[in-house]
Amino acid sequence: xxxxxxxxxxxxxLYNLVPILFVIGTAITLQVHPIKDPSIMIYGVKSTEHxxxxxxxxxxxxxxxxxxxxxxxxxxxxxxxxxTYHSQDELNHAYSFSKSMLN
Numbered sequence: 001x002x003x004x005x006x007x008x009x010x011x012x013x014l015y016n017l018v019p020i021l022f023v024i025g026t027a028i029t030l031q032v033h034p035i036k037d038p039s040i041m042i043y044g045v046k047s048t049e050h051x052x053x054x055x056x057x058x059x060x061x062x063x064x065x066x067x068x069x070x071x072x073x074x075x076x077x078x079x080x081x082x083x084t085y086h087s088q089d090e091l092n093h094a095y096s097f098s099k100s101m102l103n
Contacts, residue, residue, distance in 0.1 A: 072102060
């Protein structure tokens, strides 16, 4: 199409506006509804325990190597290097949960 025909065609203008409107709509949606409670994935957790009385926060976390973490926090997870896996066994025991479940 020539420039003259493209500018006369109203569908052409609408077609060019769709990506721009999509980006603007996505930005507005993220501003209005931000992600408030992100999830986190850690590796090497064999089992977890939590009590309903504590608001579903973890009370005990057992790792694949036998260590036990009482009332785990984000600092404990970073200290144990649980955000990345180091062996196939840790990869097989990946655990995803809400970040608010940490103490």
